[in-house]
Amino acid sequence: MSPVDQSRDFPPLDTERLTLRNLTLDDIDFAFRHFGDPDVHRYLLDDDPVTSRDQAEEIVKFYLQPGGKSYNRWAIERKAGGVLMGTCGYHNWNKRDSRAEIGYDLSPEYWGQGYMTEALREELRHGFEGMGLNRIQAVVHPDNSRSISLFEKFGFGKDGLLRQYHYSTGEHHDHLLYALLRQDLTAQ
Numbered sequence: 001m002s003p004v005d006q007s008r009d010f011p012p013l014d015t016e017r018l019t020l021r022n023l024t025l026d027d028i029d030f031a032f033r034h035f036g037d038p039d040v041h042r043y044l045l046d047d048d049p050v051t052s053r054d055q056a057e058e059i060v061k062f063y064l065q066p067g068g069k070s071y072n073r074w075a076i077e078r079k080a081g082g083v084l085m086g087t088c089g090y091h092n093w094n095k096r097d098s099r100a101e102i103g104y105d106l107s108p109e110y111w112g113q114g115y116m117t118e119a120l121r122e123e124l125r126h127g128f129e130g131m132g133l134n135r136i137q138a139v140v141h142p143d144n145s146r147s148i149s150l151f152e153k154f155g156f157g158k159d160g161l162l163r164q165y166h167y168s169t170g171e172h173h174d175h176l177l178y179a180l181l182r183q184d185l186t187a188q
Contacts, residue, residue, distance in 0.1 A: 010072040020074035032056035099135035
């Protein structure tokens with residue numbers, strides 16, 4: 001398979017109700033509110049919730065201009081009203097092995113409305129078709145039943161338990177490793 005054109009690694013993506021677009025400096029206030037929310041942060045593999053606008057700015061700047069990088073973060077924007085609801089993206093993209101890790105977060109007021117299902121469907125399509133991935137994996141906290149259900153809905157299989165994988169809130173936490181392979185799509 002030929003390498004993916006770097007200018008097309010992480011283009012804006014559209015669904016019926018959403019646009020997934022790269023973060024911009026105009027998104028700092030959103031990032032401050034969103035990543036400072038304890039409900040959003042509960043299962044993220046980050047240090048601590050954002051407590052300052054400067055921290056939010058660092059996050060946004062980290063994800064600016066993702067072309068050629070092994071990671072990205074799209075803002076999940078509802079087309080109706082242009083409301084930012086969360087983020088999603090890829091990291092740890094290993095182009096040689098055609099695999100990457102997927103992640104997402106959504107503000108609590110939008111939970112249970114099908115937005116993440118819609119965003120994840122398009123994110124996965126882009127991963128397999130646009131990025132040429134063979135394996136998309138996710139690291140999920142065992143208590144994150146919503147994410148586990150969503151991944152299983154899309155056909156992800158549990159590859160195993162990552163014991164004491166992440167340190168936060170003063171202790172090490174186990175996580176589950178889920179994966180979806182290109183070949184799994186044809187089996188569905």
